[in-house]
Amino acid sequence: MKPKVTKAPPAEVVKDASMLKQKEMMAAHYDRLSSARETGEKVASTFVPGNLNELLMCFDLVNNLPEVNAIQSGLRRQSGAYIMEAERSGHSEDVCTYVKSDIGMMAKGNIGPNGKQLPDPDVLMLSYTGCFTFMKWFELLRERYKCETIFLQTPYMADGKITPNMIQYMVRQFKEDVIPKLEKVSGVKFDIDRLREYLAKSAKAEDDLVYILKSARNKPSPIDAYFGGIYYIGPIFGAFRGADDAIDYYRFLREEVDQRVAAGLGPVTPDGPMGEERYRLVVEGPPNYTNFRQFWKMFYEEGATVVASSYTKVGGTYDYGFRHDPARPLETLAEYCLGVYTNRSLPMRIEMLANYIDEYEADGLLVNSIKSCNSFSAGQLLIMREVEKRTGKPAAFIETDLVDPRYFSAANVKNRLESYFQMIEQKRSGRGAAA
Amino acid sequence: MTTPTTSEIVARCQALFDDLDFTSARQWKEAEPGRKVIGFMPVYVPREIIHAAGMLPLGIMGGGDNLEVIHGDAYYQSYICRIPRSTIELGISGRLDFVDGMLFPSICDVIRNLSGMWKMLFPQVYSRYFDVPQTYEDEVGGVYYENEINEFLHDLEEMAGRRIAAGDLRKSIDIYNKNRKLIRDLYTLRAQKPWQAPASEAYLVIRAGLVLPVEEHSELLEQYIAAAAAEDRPIKDNSRVIVTGMFCEQPPLNLIKSLELSGCYIVDDDFMLVSRWLVGDVPLDGDPVHNLAQAFLHHSESTAAKYEPDPLEKGQYLVRAVRRTGAEGVIFTSPSFCDPALLDRPMLQNVLAKADIPYIAFKYAENSGQMQPIREQAGTFVDSIKLWSAA
Numbered sequence: 001m002k003p004k005v006t007k008a009p010p011a012e013v014v015k016d017a018s019m020l021k022q023k024e025m026m027a028a029h030y031d032r033l034s035s036a037r038e039t040g041e042k043v044a045s046t047f048v049p050g051n052l053n054e055l056l057m058c059f060d061l062v063n064n065l066p067e068v069n070a071i072q073s074g075l076r077r078q079s080g081a082y083i084m085e086a087e088r089s090g091h092s093e094d095v096c097t098y099v100k101s102d103i104g105m106m107a108k109g110n111i112g113p114n115g116k117q118l119p120d121p122d123v124l125m126l127s128y129t130g131c132f133t134f135m136k137w138f139e140l141l142r143e144r145y146k147c148e149t150i151f152l153q154t155p156y157m158a159d160g161k162i163t164p165n166m167i168q169y170m171v172r173q174f175k176e177d178v179i180p181k182l183e184k185v186s187g188v189k190f191d192i193d194r195l196r197e198y199l200a201k202s203a204k205a206e207d208d209l210v211y212i213l214k215s216a217r218n219k220p221s222p223i224d225a226y227f228g229g230i231y232y233i234g235p236i237f238g239a240f241r242g243a244d245d246a247i248d249y250y251r252f253l254r255e256e257v258d259q260r261v262a263a264g265l266g267p268v269t270p271d272g273p274m275g276e277e278r279y280r281l282v283v284e285g286p287p288n289y290t291n292f293r294q295f296w297k298m299f300y301e302e303g304a305t306v307v308a309s310s311y312t313k314v315g316g317t318y319d320y321g322f323r324h325d326p327a328r329p330l331e332t333l334a335e336y337c338l339g340v341y342t343n344r345s346l347p348m349r350i351e352m353l354a355n356y357i358d359e360y361e362a363d364g365l366l367v368n369s370i371k372s373c374n375s376f377s378a379g380q381l382l383i384m385r386e387v388e389k390r391t392g393k394p395a396a397f398i399e400t401d402l403v404d405p406r407y408f409s410a411a412n413v414k415n416r417l418e419s420y421f422q423m424i425e426q427k428r429s430g431r432g433a434a435a
Numbered sequence: 436m437t438t439p440t441t442s443e444i445v446a447r448c449q450a451l452f453d454d455l456d457f458t459s460a461r462q463w464k465e466a467e468p469g470r471k472v473i474g475f476m477p478v479y480v481p482r483e484i485i486h487a488a489g490m491l492p493l494g495i496m497g498g499g500d501n502l503e504v505i506h507g508d509a510y511y512q513s514y515i516c517r518i519p520r521s522t523i524e525l526g527i528s529g530r531l532d533f534v535d536g537m538l539f540p541s542i543c544d545v546i547r548n549l550s551g552m553w554k555m556l557f558p559q560v561y562s563r564y565f566d567v568p569q570t571y572e573d574e575v576g577g578v579y580y581e582n583e584i585n586e587f588l589h590d591l592e593e594m595a596g597r598r599i600a601a602g603d604l605r606k607s608i609d610i611y612n613k614n615r616k617l618i619r620d621l622y623t624l625r626a627q628k629p630w631q632a633p634a635s636e637a638y639l640v641i642r643a644g645l646v647l648p649v650e651e652h653s654e655l656l657e658q659y660i661a662a663a664a665a666e667d668r669p670i671k672d673n674s675r676v677i678v679t680g681m682f683c684e685q686p687p688l689n690l691i692k693s694l695e696l697s698g699c700y701i702v703d704d705d706f707m708l709v710s711r712w713l714v715g716d717v718p719l720d721g722d723p724v725h726n727l728a729q730a731f732l733h734h735s736e737s738t739a740a741k742y743e744p745d746p747l748e749k750g751q752y753l754v755r756a757v758r759r760t761g762a763e764g765v766i767f768t769s770p771s772f773c774d775p776a777l778l779d780r781p782m783l784q785n786v787l788a789k790a791d792i793p794y795i796a797f798k799y800a801e802n803s804g805q806m807q808p809i810r811e812q813a814g815t816f817v818d819s820i821k822l823w824s825a826a
Contacts, residue, residue, distance in 0.1 A: 090784065092769075092777035092798075094514070099778070128569060128742075132544045135569070135742055136778035142746050143782055151570060151742060155579075156541065158550055158564030165586070169568075169579035176575050345564075346551025371514045374774055378519065379548040381510050386555065399512065 013293070016268040018253040019231045025249065027114060029239050034116035036062055042186055045121040045141065048315045049340040050129025050154055052333055054198035054242035054324065055178075059186035063239035064121060066137070070101040071230075072113040074289030074403030082108065083404050096133045097372045097404040103140065120145050123185040125178075129154035130314070130342030131375040150181045154337040160348050162338050170334035196326035198242035203323040208250035209236050210319050215257045216307040216360055220277035222260035224267040226287060226306035227296040237315030242324075269300040278303030279424055282356045284310045284349075284383060285368040285376050290405040298414050302421050306366075308356035310349065313341035320352070342375045350386045357391040363424045365395040366417075371407045394427055396420035441636070441662040444655060448639035451646050452688070455502055455525065460493050460646050461533050471594060473561075474531060475538040476522065476546055477683040478740055479712040480565050481584060481727050486649060487599050487607040488591040493534060494645025494709065497521040500687040500802040510552065516772045517800045518684040519549045526557060535594065536561035542683055542740040543775050561594060563587065569742040571732045581728045588724070604723035612716040614649050617656040619711060622703065624660060626760040629700035630670045632663040635691045641710050673700040674817040675762045679753060680780070682708050682738050684770035684801050693806040694766070698817035702760040705738060712736050739775035750786030757792050763820045766813065767796035793820060 015023070036043050044061040046052065048068070056063050073079040082104025083097055089107065091100050105111070112118040126138040126149055142149045152173050155166040179190050212232060216225050223229070232253065240246040260266075266274035270293050281299075283306045288295050299306065316322065317339045325332040337343070344352070353365060365387045369377045384395045398416050401407035439447075451459060464470045471490045475482075482492040498504065498521030506527040507520030525531050537560060539550035550564040566583065568576030592599050618641060625632045640659045644652035678694065682705040694701060717723075717730045737743065737752040753765060765787055769776035780796060787794050795816045797809060 090781045092780070094772045094798075095774060095777050132542075132547070132740075133774055133778065136739075136774070139743070139749065139782060140778070143749070143785070146746065149744075149746070151744060153569045153576075155566050156547060156564060158547075158566065165579060165582040169575070172575045172578065173570060176572065177570070345554075346548055347555055348551075350555075369512055371512075374515065374772075375544040375548075377512060378515050378545040379510070379552050381512070382552050382555065 013270045014268055014272045015270075016256060018249070018256050019228075019268070021249060021252060022231045022234050025235060025240060025245060026238075030112050030114040031116075033062055033064055033118055034112055034114060036119045042122040043119050044123045044125050045138075046125035047127050047129065047131075047134050048237050049131060049342055050127030050152065050337040051237060051241070051315060052125065052127065052152075052337075053239060054195055054202055055182070055333060056125065057198050057242055058190060058194050059182045059188045061123070061182070061186055064118065065238055066102045066141075067098050068234075068238060069105065069112065069118070070098040070403050071289050073101050073105055075292055076113060077290060077405070078105075079290060079403035080405045095372060096137070097402050099133060099137045099140070101403045102137070106144065121147055123147060123182070124149040126151045127154065127337065128152060129337045130340050133375070148181060148185050150178055152178055152337075154334075154343055156345075157338055157343055157348065158345050160345050162335060166338060167331055167334050170337065171330045174330045174333065192329055195329045199324040199326040199329055199332060201244065201247055202242045203325070205236060205241060205246040205250045206316075206318045206323050208247075208254045211254055212250065212257050213308070213312070213319050215261060218261050219280075219361070220264065220266040220274070221280065221305050221307050221360075222257050222265060222267060224269070224274075224296075224300075224306050225312060226283045226309040227292070227299070228267050229306070229309055229312040230287065233312050233315060236318075266305060270296065271300070274300050274303075274305065276303050277305050279421055280305055280307045280360065280362045281364060281366050282306070282308045282353055282360065282362045283366045283368060284353055284380065286311045286314075286370050286373065286402055287368065288400040288408050289403050291408045291410065294410055295400070295408070295413065298417050302417070304417075304421065307360040307362055310341050310353060313352075316340055317344075317352075346379050346383065350383050350390075353383065353387050354390040357387065357393050362393065364393040364420070365391075366420065367395065367397045369397060369399045371399060371401045372404065373402060394420070394423050396423070439658055439662065441659065441666050444659045444662060445636050445639055448643040448655070451643045452639050453501065455498060456530055457493065457533070457646060460491060463491055463648060464533055471535040472533060473536040473538065473591075474534045475565075475709070476540060476542075476549075478540055478542050478708045478738060479567070479731075479735075480538045480540055480709065481731075482649070482709065483604060483607040483611050483717075483723075483727060484584065484588055484591065484599070486610065487603040488595045490535075490591065490595065491648060494642075494707065495522060495525065495531070495537070496642070496645065496685045496707065497801050498525055499685065500689070500804065502802075514772055515545055516684050516770050517802060518770070519545050521801065522549065523552070523556070526553070534560065536563070538563050538565050540565045541567055543773070545774075546683070561590065563590065567731065571744065573729070573732065577728055577732055580731060581724055584724050584728060601723055605719050608717045608723055608726070609719055610649055610653070614644065614653045614656070615711055615713060616716070617653055617660065618644075621656060621660055622711070624664060626702045628664070629673070629675065629702050630668050631666060632660075633695055634701035634704065635688060635695060636663070638688065638691055638706055641707055644710055645707065671698075671700075673698050674764065674820045675700045675702045675760065676764050676766050676817075677701070677703040677753070677756055677760065677762045678766045678768050679705050679783070680739075680767050680769035680773070680776040681706050682740070683775070684773065686768060686799055687801065687803055689806055690768075690799055690803060690809060693810045694813050697810040697814035699766070699813055702762050703756050705736075708736055708738060739779035750783045753783055754786060754790045754792065757790075763793070763824065764816060765792060765794040766816065767794060769796070769798050771798045771800050793823070
């Protein structure tokens, strides 16, 4: 007789209170989205970089973010099947897996993370910001949904600065095209004072977010600014910026972080509180979502905390001083879009990463290069070498993907990370011996 | 002076194509002190402005299949297309050491990021990301674009050490109008009598325009069109096809030849779109910067890197090209990892399917060497066109 094999119950994933709160907020938002047809609310799909949530709120539109949907699909290990569905329907294996996950998800009924169908959008707010693929993504969605598509172009900060021509172009687009079309779709007249009110709320939440991000300067860092950071950026990058929910969340998170700093604690990981902080890293590039916990574990098991990351700036570079400014509502929306991480030139990105290494006293830079994301990935080898040169700190390079599980090789990644941590140790001993 | 033959013209163009040291452009620069050369990548820059500044626009279309990429690969992961790595190779190996400026048009994120890399790798070279509008209202995208052009003009004036007068720009526009007209004539010949002007020859002739002064190129075009039209070439039982997707990373010449050998007459394509991006003549009266901007906004080609605001119009340029040239099918030829081409492809294929136009698709790289699969695929496609059209 075969012995009965009892599967061990899955280990409980530990989350801190702010992560649980964020999950509740996201769940509530997905419920709001999936019941939009019953409630009569209209839905706008848009992108995280260039997310004009405050403006969409002026028209009572519910914000749907296909990138976030793809992330949720990745975290739930559904994206692999969606991607293959999209490839079967003619999409290339070479292109962005966020797009393919979204296309595949639509083909399979557009079921959201709450298990309910997401509604067709009433408008596609094509914020062409920091990523060429966005243009094609929403052209593809436009083909399917045949709804109003509003195009907003954010010029690229190629020369490291915002010019008057860029601001004027974007403001003219808001006035001549974006706002009139949003009025038409929503049936709501634009009220600039309403926008000002939301922008003022955004700025409050942004202040607390930056405080939280900068708490990583403590030793040990009370936060993980990459894996933990994914939770922290959810509200500000998504449908909550401009709303009281975001203010409440970041105030809650700030207090939580203060308590950990006072207690000298590191971040909470899925396996419980972080042990000794042995390595402090800056990470460039998005994380892998299909093997998110496994990937994170490779860090905290070794005592590695991410103290700063570029990915947590894709929806806005608030730690560089930007705040939404209610006194200049349309100009501030333009400046917000222009300043997001992926709209910054390569030299600007290098400077940011090198500054992070110094500001957060990091041991080095890790580049997680995403196979299907040209916006991030093209040029990362130069970024890595240049940051090493400028800071004297070692850098490492791993390759994964956003939401395609076929491109996450755990053994390969773990091997490289272990070598990298050993390299950091060696450099430290070398410095110690020299001293 | 005797009129050159078709083969003499093509041989000259082949030599220009093969020359990765850009000798002719170097010689142009050395012929007079103070001359400057401005390189540009696909898809489009207003070459008239460079010309009006007394400078030579030099098209940099990657290194092709004859360039061994050693240094360039150290800058890119395996899942990025080849054109940026071969372009960096050209730069690092000193082949572009005579080029005074580089323009990176807003075509995709890879070229966009390359503009920043170039600034860091070659800080002494003027580098500009040429960000064109994707909105086409005169008071919105038009104003933005005119300001961008004027900014570029001002930069060139500084480099040239002189003002570029409106009159200079009008003269340059006139010269490029003539060049574009000749290229349109060549495409008309190819569509009407593709056996007279094979695509592999026409490619070399058009490509020569990226390294030669425009005046010289126009003369060469006139000579080729006349010579090719007069050639006694047999008509083959080929199928007429359009190839699309080759607007940035260029195909190896052997790929074009392989398509022709497998039974295709390539009657239209999107190679080197800069050569005919502006459709029709740019007006010569009035403000030339405004005219160039208007031409871009309202009278320019379509391609994957350009947003189409009208969903009903999306892909129709391809259907119109098929009808205009009498093409019997479309071959989607996209470089590996090319986001614009590969993301656009399913939408264009849907449009063709609705218009009952057959198509196939494959990928290539600028250094693809294995042509047999492509010949087989294209050959089967041609056979199927003949079979089904007969039925």
